Amino acid sequence: MSAFGMAEDEVRRPMNSVVDLEIIQQVAQKDLIALFQKCQGDKAIVWDRALANPMNLIATPKVLKEHGVVRMIQLDPGMALPHDIPETVLFICRPLVQLMPVVATCVRNEEKHRRRRKFHLIFIPRTSKLCEKYLEEQGVLPSLESIDDLPIFLFPLDKDVLTLELDSVFKEFHAEMDPTGMHHIARALVSLQKRFGTPSKVFGKGAAASYVFSLMQNLKQESGSFKPQISGVGMDYMILIDRQIDPLSPLVTQLTYEGLIDEFYGISNNQVKLPEEKFGETKTIFLSSGEELYAELRDKNFSAIGGILRSKTSKIQEKLRQKERGNMSVTEMKQLVQHLPAIQTLKQSLSTHTSIAELIKAKTETDEFLSSLECEQELLSGMGTEKINSHIENLCGKKAPLNTVLRLLLIQSITSGGLKANILQHYQRLIMQNYGFQHVLTLQRLYAMGLLRLQGGSRYTTLRRALNLTVCDVSEINPTDFAYVHSIYAPLSIRLIQHRLKPSLWANLKDSLLSLLPGPTVDEDTEIPVGLISGKRSTKFTVVVFIGGCTFAEISALRFLAQQDDEREFLVVTSKIINGNTFLKSLQEDILSVQS
Amino acid sequence: LFIKESYSSQSESKFAARLSSLVSAQEMYKKSKNEFMASVCEEQVKLLKYQQTLQQQYGKDFIDLSLRDTIKELLSMKELKLAEKLRSEFKVSEKMFWSIRLQTLGEHHEWPEVEKL
Numbered sequence: 046m047s048a049f050g051m052a053e054d055e056v057r058r059p060m061n062s063v064v065d066l067e068i069i070q071q072v073a074q075k076d077l078i079a080l081f082q083k084c085q086g087d088k089a090i091v092w093d094r095a096l097a098n099p100m101n102l103i104a105t106p107k108v109l110k111e112h113g114v115v116r117m118i119q120l121d122p123g124m125a126l127p128h129d130i131p132e133t134v135l136f137i138c139r140p141l142v143q144l145m146p147v148v149a150t151c152v153r154n155e156e157k158h159r160r161r162r163k164f165h166l167i168f169i170p171r172t173s174k175l176c177e178k179y180l181e182e183q184g185v186l187p188s189l190e191s192i193d194d195l196p197i198f199l200f201p202l203d204k205d206v207l208t209l210e211l212d213s214v215f216k217e218f219h220a221e222m223d224p225t226g227m228h229h230i231a232r233a234l235v236s237l238q239k240r241f242g243t244p245s246k247v248f249g250k251g252a253a254a255s256y257v258f259s260l261m262q263n264l265k266q267e268s269g270s271f272k273p274q275i276s277g278v279g280m281d282y283m284i285l286i287d288r289q290i291d292p293l294s295p296l297v298t299q300l301t302y303e304g305l306i307d308e309f310y311g312i313s314n315n316q317v318k319l320p321e322e323k324f325g326e327t328k329t330i331f332l333s334s335g336e337e338l339y340a341e342l343r344d345k346n347f348s349a350i351g352g353i354l355r356s357k358t359s360k361i362q363e364k365l366r367q368k369e370r371g372n373m374s375v376t377e378m379k380q381l382v383q384h385l386p387a388i389q390t391l392k393q394s395l396s397t398h399t400s401i402a403e404l405i406k407a408k409t410e411t412d413e414f415l416s417s418l419e420c421e422q423e424l425l426s427g428m429g430t431e432k433i434n435s436h437i438e439n440l441c442g443k444k445a446p447l448n449t450v451l452r453l454l455l456i457q458s459i460t461s462g463g464l465k466a467n468i469l470q471h472y473q474r475l476i477m478q479n480y481g482f483q484h485v486l487t488l489q490r491l492y493a494m495g496l497l498r499l500q501g502g503s504r505y506t507t508l509r510r511a512l513n514l515t516v517c518d519v520s521e522i523n524p525t526d527f528a529y530v531h532s533i534y535a536p537l538s539i540r541l542i543q544h545r546l547k548p549s550l551w552a553n554l555k556d557s558l559l560s561l562l563p564g565p566t567v568d569e570d571t572e573i574p575v576g577l578i579s580g581k582r583s584t585k586f587t588v589v590v591f592i593g594g595c596t597f598a599e600i601s602a603l604r605f606l607a608q609q610d611d612e613r614e615f616l617v618v619t620s621k622i623i624n625g626n627t628f629l630k631s632l633q634e635d636i637l638s639v640q641s
Numbered sequence: 642l643f644i645k646e647s648y649s650s651q652s653e654s655k656f657a658a659r660l661s662s663l664v665s666a667q668e669m670y671k672k673s674k675n676e677f678m679a680s681v682c683e684e685q686v687k688l689l690k691y692q693q694t695l696q697q698q699y700g701k702d703f704i705d706l707s708l709r710d711t712i713k714e715l716l717s718m719k720e721l722k723l724a725e726k727l728r729s730e731f732k733v734s735e736k737m738f739w740s741i742r743l744q745t746l747g748e749h750h751e752w753p754e755v756e757k758l
Contacts, residue, residue, distance in 0.1 A: 442740040444709065470677050478733065481707035482685045485678075 066201040066616075068240070073103045073197045080193055081112045084165055087131035089116035091151070093138035096169060098314040099200045099210045100137070120144065126151055133163045140173035140194075149183040156188060168194040170229065198233035199618070202315060203334050206600060209233055210314075211620040213631040215288045215593030218253050220494050220632075227253060230592060230620060231260035234283070235268075237588070237618070244283035244588065248545055249567035250559070251287020253592040258285060258567045281585040284545065286538050288593025290562045292496055293459045293505075294536035295628045296452045297425065298418055299598040300521075301530050302350050303332070303343035305405050307597050307624050319401065330397065338394040344601035346521040346529045347409065350402050358395055361388060417449055421456055425534045426515050427506060430461035433468055441475040447484070450476065452625045455496050460505045463498035487633045494632070495563075504561050511554060511561075512540040527602035539602040542589060546613070588616045594623035594631075660689055684731060691727065708733070709741060716745040 081088070090109070092100070097119065106117070116130050120138060124147065136151075138144050148166065155162050168176070172194040180186045199207045214226030234257070238244070249258050288295070299308055310317050315333050334340040338357070342350055365388075368381055408414060420436040423429055434457060440450050454472055458464050464472070473488055491497040509515060514535050516528035528535035544550045544558070559566050589603060595617065603615045623631070667682035692703040692711060699718070703711060708731055715724040728738050 438736075442737050443744075473677075474681070475737075477681065477685075478708040478731070478737075481710075482681075482688070485681065 066204060066207065069199055069207070070103055070201050073195075074108065076195055076197070077104055078108075078112055080167060080195060081114075081135075083191060083193075084133045084135070084163060086133060087113050087115045088133035088135055089118060089126075089130040090114055091118045091120050091126070091134060091136045091148075093120050093141075093144060095210070095212075096137060096139060098316070099208070100169075101316075102200045102202065102314060103197065120147055122147055124151070125154055132161060133165070135165045135167060137167045137169065140168045140171060140176050142173075142175050142179060145176050145179040145183075149180060149185045152185045152188050153183075164189045166192045168192070170194065170196045170198050170232075196232075196236075198229060198236065200314070202622070205604070205614075205616055206622075207237075207616070207618045208622060209618070209620045214253075214620045215628075216490075216494075216632050218256075218593075219289055220490060224256060226620065227256050227260060227592075230590070231257050231264055234590065234618070235261055235264045238280075242280050244280040245570065246281065247283045247285070247567055247569050249285030249287070250541070250562055251285075251290045251564035251592070253287040253289065253564075254285035255565040255567050257590075257592060258569075280588055282546070282587040283590065284542055284587065285567065285590045285592060286541070286595075287564055288591065288595075289495075289564060290541075291537040293456065294538055294599060295594065295596050295623050296456050296459075296625045297531050297534055297536075297598075298421060299530065299596055299624060300346055300532050301343065301598050301601045302345055302347055302402075302405075303601065304530065304597040304624070305347050305409070306332070306401065307622070308626070309405060309408050311624075311627070312597075312622070319404065330401075336394055338391060338398060342398060343597075344530075344604050346524065346532065347402075347405065348521040350398075351406075352522065354395065354399050354402060357391070358399070361392055361395065364388065413445065413449075417453065420453055422533055424453070424456050424460045426517075427460065427509065430457055431465075433471060437472070438475065441479045444479055447476070447480050448626045448629050451487075451491075451629055455491065458497050461500075462504050462506065463500040465500050469497070469499060490632060496632075508537065508558075508561055511558060512537065512544070514540060524605070527605040530598040530601050530605075536596075536599050536602055538591070538595070539599055539606070542603070543606060546587070585613045586616070587613060588618060591617070591619040594621040594628065595619045596624055597622065660686060663689070688731070691730075695723075709737070712738070713741050713745050716742055717748070 097117075106114075109117075116127075118124075118126065118130075120136065126134070136148050138148070152164055166189050172192060177186070177192065180189070198209055200210055202208050209229060211226050211229060214230070217223040217226050247258060249255060299305060303312070306312060306317055310319060312332060315331055317330050317332060319328050319330060332339055332343070334343070342353065345353070364381070368378075416436060417440070420434065424434075434453070437450060437453050437457070440453070454476075458469075473485070476484055476488065488497065512535075514528075514537060515533050516526050516535060517533060519526050519528045519533065521529050521532060526535065527539060530536070541558075541562075544554055591599070600617055603617060607613055607615050621627075663682055663686050667679050667686065670676075670679035670682060688708055688711070692706065695703040695711070695715075703714065706714065708727070712724050712727055712733070715721075715727070727733070
């Protein structure tokens with residue numbers, strides 16, 4: 046494949062042609078609107094902050110407007126409802142007890158002022174007895190006209206990505222032994238199977254993976270009506286990856302276009318806010334594969350982006366120049382006019398992405414970025430993992446962002462298979478002395494979760510060799526291996542999937558590999574009645590579930606695998622899209638909230 | 642359990658309560674033979690006490706600054722001696738101390754001072 050701007054002439058294979066995820070969005074939207082119809086007339090929605098964005102993927106503001114929503118308000122502690130809202134008010138929130146006081150206060154406030162209001166409450170994805178109980182105790186339950194739940198578990202991010210928008214299942218399950226998130230995931234997966242068929246094989250690794258697997262079995266038995274079925278789709282594998290088997294990959298800097306945008310600016314539900322310097326104002330941009338250019342750019346290593354943008358731009362200019370010169374035949378003219386709208390859109394997205402690429406380029410050329418990247422790559426290649434890393438030390442001394450320090454520290458801890466006691470203590474002291482004592486709690490948690498470890502058996506070195514995790518000579522522009530997503534490092538999670546799916550590779554590695562990774566293994570063939578197997582299916586369809594989140598780079602790597610294997614399609618289901626910073630943040634969360 | 646103990650030290654904003662729960666956290670760590678954590682807690686108690694005195698002396702917020710920021714604050718107030726004292730008290734490495742010093746001077750644009758070093 047030529048990387049130099051020829052793609053518009055190529056036939057690109059669609060990312061996922063097997064299942065139509067739009068149906069998930071449509072069903073969810075229909076359910077939401079059915080609930081709206083219970084209450085007549087104009088209405089205001091009070092959104093739980095965490096739901097407002099993902100719900101955008103289900104029903105756009107335009108659709109909501111069409112169904113009588115005239116105001117949207119965010120549910121915040123200490124808020125009061127504005128005066129000029131319609132009579133009907135809908136609260137839409139997650140079933141979290143800590144949100145209930147806010148709802149209760151709003152309702153009581155309005156009653157105190159004797160305003161006539163009709164309140165409705167909608168829980169996503171399900172009602173909680175605890176919440177209802179709280180509202181009952183507060184005496185506001187009678188004021189609510191209705192309480193409903195809307196079972197939306199999965200939000201389609203793209204044609205091949207579903208997210209559950211659960212921020213901290215990794216911490217909840219592995220540090221706090223709270224399996225609530227696992228139930229959500231299991232339910233979501235069962236509903237997915239009801240729609241798209243049962244996988245013939247399930248493979249999973251890690252404690253959370255086997256937990257979810259057994260929950261799924263229970264749910265299927267409970268419902269009774271669940272019969273293994275093969276839809277036209279034919280899901281051949283469901284792979285459950287517990288983030289715990291590979292905490293390293295999210296910590297490594299992503300070097301794909303999309304990954305870098307996320308690292309620097311944070312993409313949330315396909316939206317990214319960019320600073321004013323390039324656009325004159327803070328600008329929110331929607332990123333999805335619906336945009337042809339972005340679909341092509343997103344998964345590429347950033348070093349390839351400049352070339353593509355340049356050649357595309359010059360090509361367009363050439364076309365437009367031809368038109369101006371006027372030396373075209375009538376048929377050529379006709380063709381051009383037909384293509385004109387498409388060319389205009391392309392021109393627009395070219396200018397947007399050139400600006401974004403310039404922003405990112407500036408950031409990647411700073412000393413801090415480059416030296417940290419260099420440090421990271423040395424550690425990944427197994428260099429100097431034993432001793433105190435002077436770069437990490439210097440970063441502490443300069444009081445660089447704590448996340449940068451922690452990321453490198455954890456990378457060192459994982460790649461060295463645990464740090465020597467005195468080295469670990471040295472780092473801990475450095476962090477406390479520079480950043481403050483309160484971070485001792487974060488460090489303790491990381492230690493308790495095994496992310497920061499004392500020396501003991503170097504698993505990484507063995508894994509690196511067995512799975513070829515670092516590849517030195519991968520081309521960033523015309524890659525032959527998905528290690529390009531981090532320039533030299535291939536995410537362990539994806540390597541594992543790659544090997545599992547190739548019987549020849551798997552047979553050799555199976556035993557040694559599985560014993561190197563923590564947690565139990567699930568490897569089961571579901572019995573499927575022979576009659577249901579409908580001939581030979583040409584595409585194998587694999588659902589990859591990341592429990593505890595996955596990065597954009599990992600998704601890019603999977604897409605790369607799909608490109609190489611004509612017969613395989615992937616669907617990614619993740620609890621959340623993460624990167625090193627958000628991953629660490631989810632681990633510190635409650636400590637920060639204590640501080641504030 | 643021990644972590645919880647120090648958690649409570651975080652949530653309580655009152656200085657005295659905080660100090661006492663830190664001390665008990667320290668004892669807990671000692672009992673569980675986690676010497677490193679015990680010594681870390683001990684140091685933090687010492688730092689908090691220092692900060693309390695400094696706060697009274699200068700009428701500036703010192704409590705809850707990290708050790709580094711405390712030293713930096715002192716340096717920018719030109720209290721070199723006090724800063725040196727903290728340095729030796731808490732065994733801050735030579736390298737780190739100088740980097741803090743340089744940074745402070747730089748921020749205050751005292752280039753002649755930098756030359757002198």
